[in-house]
Amino acid sequence: MTVDTFQRARRPEQKQQREDAILSAARELALRDGVRNVSLADIAARVGIHKSALLRYFETREQIFLELTAEAWRDWVDALHARLDAAAAGSAGLVADVFARSFSDRPLLCDLIAHTPLNLERNVSEAVRRYKQVSLGVVNEAAELVRRVQPELTLTECTEYVATMASLAGSLWQIANPVPALAELYASDPALAQACVDLTPRLQRTAEVLLAGLPASRGPRPGP
Amino acid sequence: MTVDTFQRARRPEQKQQREDAILSAARELALRDGVRNVSLADIAARVGIHKSALLRYFETREQIFLELTAEAWRDWVDALHARLDAAAAGSAGLVADVFARSFSDRPLLCDLIAHTPLNLERNVSEAVRRYKQVSLGVVNEAAELVRRVQPELTLTECTEYVATMASLAGSLWQIANPVPALAELYASDPALAQACVDLTPRLQRTAEVLLAGLPASRGPRPGP
Numbered sequence: 547m548t549v550d551t552f553q554r555a556r557r558p559e560q561k562q563q564r565e566d567a568i569l570s571a572a573r574e575l576a577l578r579d580g581v582r583n584v585s586l587a588d589i590a591a592r593v594g595i596h597k598s599a600l601l602r603y604f605e606t607r608e609q610i611f612l613e614l615t616a617e618a619w620r621d622w623v624d625a626l627h628a629r630l631d632a633a634a635a636g637s638a639g640l641v642a643d644v645f646a647r648s649f650s651d652r653p654l655l656c657d658l659i660a661h662t663p664l665n666l667e668r669n670v671s672e673a674v675r676r677y678k679q680v681s682l683g684v685v686n687e688a689a690e691l692v693r694r695v696q697p698e699l700t701l702t703e704c705t706e707y708v709a710t711m712a713s714l715a716g717s718l719w720q721i722a723n724p725v726p727a728l729a730e731l732y733a734s735d736p737a738l739a740q741a742c743v744d745l746t747p748r749l750q751r752t753a754e755v756l757l758a759g760l761p762a763s764r765g766p767r768p769g770p
Numbered sequence: 771m772t773v774d775t776f777q778r779a780r781r782p783e784q785k786q787q788r789e790d791a792i793l794s795a796a797r798e799l800a801l802r803d804g805v806r807n808v809s810l811a812d813i814a815a816r817v818g819i820h821k822s823a824l825l826r827y828f829e830t831r832e833q834i835f836l837e838l839t840a841e842a843w844r845d846w847v848d849a850l851h852a853r854l855d856a857a858a859a860g861s862a863g864l865v866a867d868v869f870a871r872s873f874s875d876r877p878l879l880c881d882l883i884a885h886t887p888l889n890l891e892r893n894v895s896e897a898v899r900r901y902k903q904v905s906l907g908v909v910n911e912a913a914e915l916v917r918r919v920q921p922e923l924t925l926t927e928c929t930e931y932v933a934t935m936a937s938l939a940g941s942l943w944q945i946a947n948p949v950p951a952l953a954e955l956y957a958s959d960p961a962l963a964q965a966c967v968d969l970t971p972r973l974q975r976t977a978e979v980l981l982a983g984l985p986a987s988r989g990p991r992p993g994p
Contacts (some may be wrong), residue, residue, distance in 0.1 A: 582888065582889075663941075663945045664888065667948070667949070668951075675959070679961075682961075706975070713937075713938055714938065720887040724891070725892050731898065731899060737903075737906070738902045738903070740906055741902050752930075755983035756980070757983070759986060762986045
């Protein structure tokens with residue numbers, strides 16, 4: 547089907563270029579068609595190489611998408627820094643707004659979050675270990691950022707907040723972005739449309755509830 | 771591969787028996803192998819019929835699993851009634867405990883919740899419309915139950931609580947139940963095991979946070 551226009555990469559910078567081209571193709575296809583619908587063959591075709599050539603750079607489809615997920619998490623935490631580093635302590639509304647938008651502005655990250663435990667972590671390999679190290683590091687970094695703006699929360703509570711928001715962003719994004727046929731069903735029947743979700747306000751609202759509930763639900767214990 | 775031991779069902783009760791046998795087979799396989807790994811051919815083989823015979827009763831794999839999801843939601847709301855109908859008003863701890871266990875006692879429901887928007891609602895048909903009617907009815911029924919025990923919450927807040935808990939149960943169950951190879955990775959590296967989740971206490975804790983946060987995060991507005 548496709549012609550292998552890639553020369554085999556001999557130098558490290560050539561290898562890096564090939565890998566970047568493959569990741570870019572996977573990113574574009576996943577954003578256009580959804581992670582679920584992108585195969586290794588699709589990615590190879592988009593780059594313009596044979597599948598066998600692609601396999602010189604990535605062992606599996608899962609490895610490619612785990613790499614994109616790690617990259618999306620790093621970009622996400624950079625966006626949190628950009629909006630929270632200079633924030634004054636105390637504004638739960640700001641933290642909720644920053645989190646809601648940090649996810650709803652990143653459809654590929656949200657789509658990937660739902661696919662990670664369900665599909666991407668199944669072919670376990672060194673790639674999963676590397677991915678886990680990145681994602682855990684990002685969650686901890688985000689928790690420390692939240693703690694700086696919400697110093698009345700403990701670091702454990704901030705980690706709970708970040709992990710819960712990430713899980714919800716992944717599952718709610720799938721509900722908020724129905725396939726076209728399901729979107730038509732919602733349009734045809736307002737009673738069913740109640741099952742759909744408007745992502746940004748829903749995430750913002752849940753973030754506010756979590757931030758208010760974390761200190762309010764504390765049992766008797768030593769202070770933070 | 772298999773012998774069609776089914777006579778074609780001619781009477782309505784025979785048709786019902788066939789459908790029940792197919793649903794039972796799908797339920798058993800999904801509990802044993804995970805929803806993700808069960809194909810239409812697997813279900814037919816388990817019942818002992820040809821795939822073509824199975825297709826007389828269900829159009830698609832998705833239709834079978836949507837039927838199981840609707841059934842699991844009805845069973846779930848029955849369990850809520852059993853523990854909350856006689857509960858005195860006011861106990862957020864009880865509501866949190868009942869919700870956490872209602873999900874962690876139902877692994878198939880949790881697995882199906884994650885697959886519903888991602889995979890099962892894609893072949894839209896009359897089956898999806900019926901499924902949505904059941905699941906929306908169950909969410910509203912559960913919200914009314916919560917409101918009876920937590921009368922200081924509005925019905926909208928109770929619906930938010932139920933929908934958020936359901937989304938989280940679906941995504942956290944997948945994280946709490948890693949494939950064997952990933953479980954081995956966690957066992958080999960305690961730093962990575964932080965990424966895993968203990969489902970029941972995590973759901974209980976989040977339920978408590980949400981119930982405390984819903985009234986605490988209210989802006990100025992008329993009372994419930």
